């Protein structure tokens with residue numbers, strides 16, 4: 001049974017690495033930057049999502065970067081921030097939000113201590 005899985009929505013038998021069910025378009029693997037990365041893996045994740053060759057996305061990104069100045073880089077970094085580094089992982093921005101929530105709700109004895117100068 002290795003190498004196959006079933007679609008969670010329509011129970012169709014599919015390959016293990018299929019990102020989206022071809023029948024009902026149910027997402028089977030969440031977007032992540034895990035495999036085939038060159039820098040931070042955003043282009044590879046986008047290529048997997050769009051089902052195109054990663055080098056095609058990288059060339060398109062480089063052209064966009066040359067034309068747009070800093071905007072493409074900002075989009076790249078935002079994409080990295082919203083995409084988990086591994087399959088089933090937590091996105092960096094989500095980790096930051098979780099950390100801030102923990103700090104905000106921590107009991108007084110778990111709060112980071114700062115020296116108080118008056």
Ligand SMILES: [Zn+2]
Nearest residue numbers: 007010021024
């Ligand atoms: Zn399906």
